Amino acid sequence: MKRHRITLTGPVFCAAHSGLHGGRFEALHGHTFTTRLHLEGDLDGAGMVADFTAVKAALAAAVQPLRRRTLMPGRAPAPVRHRRIGEEIEFSDGYRRFVLPAADVVVLPLANTTTELIARHLLDQLHPLPTGVAGAELVLGESPTAQASASIGGRRG
Numbered sequence: 001m002k003r004h005r006i007t008l009t010g011p012v013f014c015a016a017h018s019g020l021h022g023g024r025f026e027a028l029h030g031h032t033f034t035t036r037l038h039l040e041g042d043l044d045g046a047g048m049v050a051d052f053t054a055v056k057a058a059l060a061a062a063v064q065p066l067r068r069r070t071l072m073p074g075r076a077p078a079p080v081r082h083r084r085i086g087e088e089i090e091f092s093d094g095y096r097r098f099v100l101p102a103a104d105v106v107v108l109p110l111a112n113t114t115t116e117l118i119a120r121h122l123l124d125q126l127h128p129l130p131t132g133v134a135g136a137e138l139v140l141g142e143s144p145t146a147q148a149s150a151s152i153g154g155r156r157g
């Protein structure tokens, strides 16, 4: 089988978050995230694994809601909780409490806002993958020295 791989460099975006470490929120801080997507599969009739233009557009659309927002976990285990209070949203781990403008926050369907889980969330937004794509890996960088990836199918399964 002749398999090919394409790599797209996606948007760079700024977002804040507070990851949970040992069940407690770390200090609120920001990152300039970078995105890269690898797709592998067989070639279509036009000689492409997938159309660069279409894939870049899908990745940009997945990133767009996260831009310049504070990313918080919506599925963190207790005692972490969050609740909407009018125009604000409160997050608490039982020790530390954040009250933020609700419009500035994206509550992700994740247990934590690690780079790994945010990468998984972004990859999930790309489904369904283009026909013929057998594997995908989304690499999310949170700094020049730290990146994580989420993948599906292909050699990295």
Ligand SMILES: Nc1nc2c(c(=O)[nH]1)N=C([C@H](O)[C@H](O)COP(=O)(O)OP(=O)(O)OP(=O)(O)O)CN2
Pocket (backbone or CB within 6 Å): 019, 026, 113, 114, 115, 116, 142, 143, 145, 146, 148
């Ligand atoms: N596997 C992961 N480990 C850590 C994550 C993560 O998302 N996945 N996140 C953090 C912290 O949230 C923090 O954002 C990064 O920590 P770290 O790279 O150690 O700290 P700095 O950004 O200050 O980087 P320096 O290179 O030390 O300056 C921790 N771990």
